[in-house]
Amino acid sequence: EAGVVQSPRYKIIEKKQPVAFWCNPISGHNTLYWYLQNLGQGPELLIRYENEEAVDDSQLPKDRFSAERLKGVDSTLKIQPAELGDSAVYLCASSPGDGRAPGEQFFGPGTRLTVL
Amino acid sequence: LAKTTQPISMDSYEGQEVNITCSHNNIATNDYITWYQQFPSQGPRFIIQGYKTKVTNEVASLFIPADRKSSTLSLPRVSLSDTAVYYCLVGKGNFNKFYFGSGTKLNVKP
Numbered sequence: 001e002a003g004v005v006q007s008p009r010y011k012i013i014e015k016k017q018p019v020a021f022w023c024n025p026i027s028g029h030n031t032l033y034w035y036l037q038n039l040g041q042g043p044e045l046l047i048r049y050e051n052e053e054a055v056d057d058s059q060l061p062k063d064r065f066s067a068e069r070l071k072g073v074d075s076t077l078k079i080q081p082a083e084l085g086d087s088a089v090y091l092c093a094s095s096p097g098d099g100r101a102p103g104e105q106f107f108g109p110g111t112r113l114t115v116l
Numbered sequence: 117l118a119k120t121t122q123p124i125s126m127d128s129y130e131g132q133e134v135n136i137t138c139s140h141n142n143i144a145t146n147d148y149i150t151w152y153q154q155f156p157s158q159g160p161r162f163i164i165q166g167y168k169t170k171v172t173n174e175v176a177s178l179f180i181p182a183d184r185k186s187s188t189l190s191l192p193r194v195s196l197s198d199t200a201v202y203y204c205l206v207g208k209g210n211f212n213k214f215y216f217g218s219g220t221k222l223n224v225k226p
Contacts, residue, residue: 004159033120042203042216043160048172091159103150105214 002026004108006092012114018080021111025074025094032069033105034077035091043091049075050097079113087115120204125221134191136220141185143207149180149187154219160203166188189211191222199224 005024013019025032026061030051035043046065047055048049051072060067069075085086093105121139128134140149146168152160164171166178166187177190191198203219 040218042219043214044216045214090171093159103148103158103205105166106152107161109157110159 004092004106006021006090006108006111008111009109010112010114012116013082014082014116015084018078018105019082019113020076020078021092021113022089023075023077023092023108025092026106028096029094029106030097031071031095033093033095033108034067035093037089037091037110041086046077082113082115084115088112089113118181119215120206120217122204122220124218125199125223126197127223127225128194130195134198134222134224134225135188136189136191136202136204136222137186138189140204140206143184143206147184147206149168149178149184149202150205150207151193152176152188152205154201154203160216163202194222194224195226196226198222 004026007022011019022072032049036047037043045059047054047060047067049069052069065079067075067077077090089110091107091110093107095105117153126136147224148165150165151163153163154160160207164176164178168180171178179188179204189202199222201219203216205214205216207214
């Protein structure tokens with residue numbers, strides 16, 4: 001079974017530039033999460049999707065961050081414009097959403113963003 | 117959202133049993149306790165989950181006392197490859213809200 005796929009793995013941009021991250025969850029997983037992880041810290045939830053609906057985006061900085069999950073499968077997280085403080089690892093995770101092992105999320109390898 | 121407290125770091129030697137304790141004083145009645153492992157440059161990986169007493173799988177054991185205000189992850193006979201950060205999380209049954217905290221950095225020495 002293929003895991004959660006993220007691309008790119010690394011991205012270096014200059015501040016004020018836009019950037020986008022892509023995530024393809026495990027096939028059949030209805031729930032998709034985007035997290036941000038700063039160095040030395042645990043992941044912090046940005047947004048959670050149930051199928052194509054964003055059911056929790058309370059932690060997403062909506063002035064510069066946006067996300068979409070068209071057709072309820074893969075998802076894109078965008079930052080525009082990027083700031084120096086956005087340098088971090090962006091993790092995508094998915095879960096079946098059917099109640100089995102409710103705490104088990106499957107994480108991708110992440111995208112390491114560096115803003116210069 | 118129940119938060120957790122864990123030691124920042126722990127050292128161990130190969131072959132030893134490692135116990136990492138997590139405090140979650142504000143755990144709610146329907147909260148579960150979940151542990152994740154994270155290696156450098158990888159996303160976290162689910163290890164084990166429990167609600168009360170003891171849970172064991174092929175990787176670890178999870179001990180939860182009756183008051184559920186703490187839990188202990190037990191890793192038997194650790195190896196160098198167990199060097200990682202371990203996160204304790206507490207959440208509702210559907211785990212829509214996760215708080216990872218800073219985790220415990222376990223360093224296994226030869």
